[in-house]
Amino acid sequence: GAVVSQHPSRVICKSGTSVKIECRSLDFQATTMFWYRQFPKQSLMLMATSNEGSKATYEQGVEKDKFLINHASLTLSTLTVTSAHPEDSSFYICSARVLRQGEQYFGPGTRLTVT
Amino acid sequence: AQSVAQPEDQVNVAEGNPLTVKCTYSVSGNPYLFWYVQYPNRGLQFLLKYITGDNLVKGSYGFEAEFNKSQTSFHLKKPSALVSDSALYFCAVRDGRDDKLIFGTGTRLQVFP
Numbered sequence: 001g002a003v004v005s006q007h008p009s010r011v012i013c014k015s016g017t018s019v020k021i022e023c024r025s026l027d028f029q030a031t032t033m034f035w036y037r038q039f040p041k042q043s044l045m046l047m048a049t050s051n052e053g054s055k056a057t058y059e060q061g062v063e064k065d066k067f068l069i070n071h072a073s074l075t076l077s078t079l080t081v082t083s084a085h086p087e088d089s090s091f092y093i094c095s096a097r098v099l100r101q102g103e104q105y106f107g108p109g110t111r112l113t114v115t
Numbered sequence: 116a117q118s119v120a121q122p123e124d125q126v127n128v129a130e131g132n133p134l135t136v137k138c139t140y141s142v143s144g145n146p147y148l149f150w151y152v153q154y155p156n157r158g159l160q161f162l163l164k165y166i167t168g169d170n171l172v173k174g175s176y177g178f179e180a181e182f183n184k185s186q187t188s189f190h191l192k193k194p195s196a197l198v199s200d201s202a203l204y205f206c207a208v209r210d211g212r213d214d215k216l217i218f219g220t221g222t223r224l225q226v227f228p
Contacts, residue, residue, distance in 0.1 A: 004158070032214070043205065043220045044159075093158050095216075104216055106151070106158040 001027050004096050006107035013084055013114055020080045021110045023094030034104065035067075038091040043081035050077055050086035082115040117142045119208045121219035128196045129227050136191040136222045138206030147209040148189040149216070150180055153201045159205065165189060176200070196226045 003026040023033060032051050036044040039079075048064075050071035051058035055109045058064045068080040077096075081088055093109045118141045128134045140146055147166050151159040163174025170182045180191045190205060206219040 006158075033218070041221075043218045046215060046217075051216070091156075095159075097214075103161065104162070105161070108158040109156065111156065 002026075002096075002103075002105040004030075004094065004105045004107040006092075006094055006110050008110060009108065010111045011113070013112070014084055015114055016083055018080055018082045019084055019112060020078055021092055021094075021112070022078045023079070023096070023107050025075045025096040026096055026104070028096075028105075030077075030098060031074065032097045033071055033077040034048050034095040034097070035077075036093045036095065038093060038109075040091075047079075047109060057067060081112065084112070086114045088112065089114045117208055117215075117216055117217045119206050119219035121204075121206055121222045123222050124220075125223045125225060127225045127227065129176070130198050131195050132191050134196040134200070134224065136204050136224060138188060138189045138191065138219060139187050140206070140208045141187060142208055146189075148180075148182060149207040149209070150174065150178070150189075150191050151205045151207060151218075153205065153221075154202050162191070162204075164215075171184075198226045199227055200224060201226045 005024045007022045009039045038044050047062045048056045048058045050069050052074050053069050058067040071077040091109050094107045095104045097104045118177045120139045149164045150162040153159050162178050163172050165182045173179045180194050201219050205221050207216050209216045
């Protein structure tokens with residue numbers, strides 16, 4: 001089946017620094033990738049949708065200058081949390097899809113802790 | 116607006132008994148419905164989906180779900196629960212005209228030996 005990987009799986013950073021999370025589709029080309037955020041014991045909240053080669057579309061309330069998303073190739077999307085603060089600590093999950101009506105495949109998630 | 120409701124935060128069931136995890140939805144247009152399972156500190160794993168066709172959908176690990184248009188429900192079921200089924204289950208909906216996947220709040224399934 002289709003596999004999506006994320007790196008790193010866990011990261012701890014100091015407040016004020018930036019951290020980059022990578023999402024890769026390993027055995028398929030993803031025209032669209034999604035980034036979700038999950039707080040403890042809560043559902044997944046869609047942060048943004050990115051199509052390869054174009055700017056990401058952010059959900060209402062998500063700061064695009066803080067959460068930089070790049071989808072430079074059909075197999076790689078990155079989420080950079082800039083000037084991280086403790087409230088950015090969360091579980092970030094990416095998802096990839098080939099076709100608009102196709103299935104979404106999820107990565108294993110990245111646990112970010114900002115100290 | 117699209118929405119998904121999972122009315123139960125937690126479902127407890129004894130191993131070997133049937134289980135049901137409830138989901139209702141609200142969309143404009145034709146619904147595309149999904150069930151995913153999440154184990155601790157892991158991403159989501161696809162279980163099954165309903166796009167069109169038979170109302171009873173069979174999926175992975177012995178799970179199935181029944182699409183009921185009149186009740187706008189898509190409950191997840193399994194005839195005989197296993198302890199290893201204990202996890203967090205998410206129902207999701209995608210409007211046929213929109214490419215966003217909207218998740219419910221999740222239901223924690225606890226299967227006791």
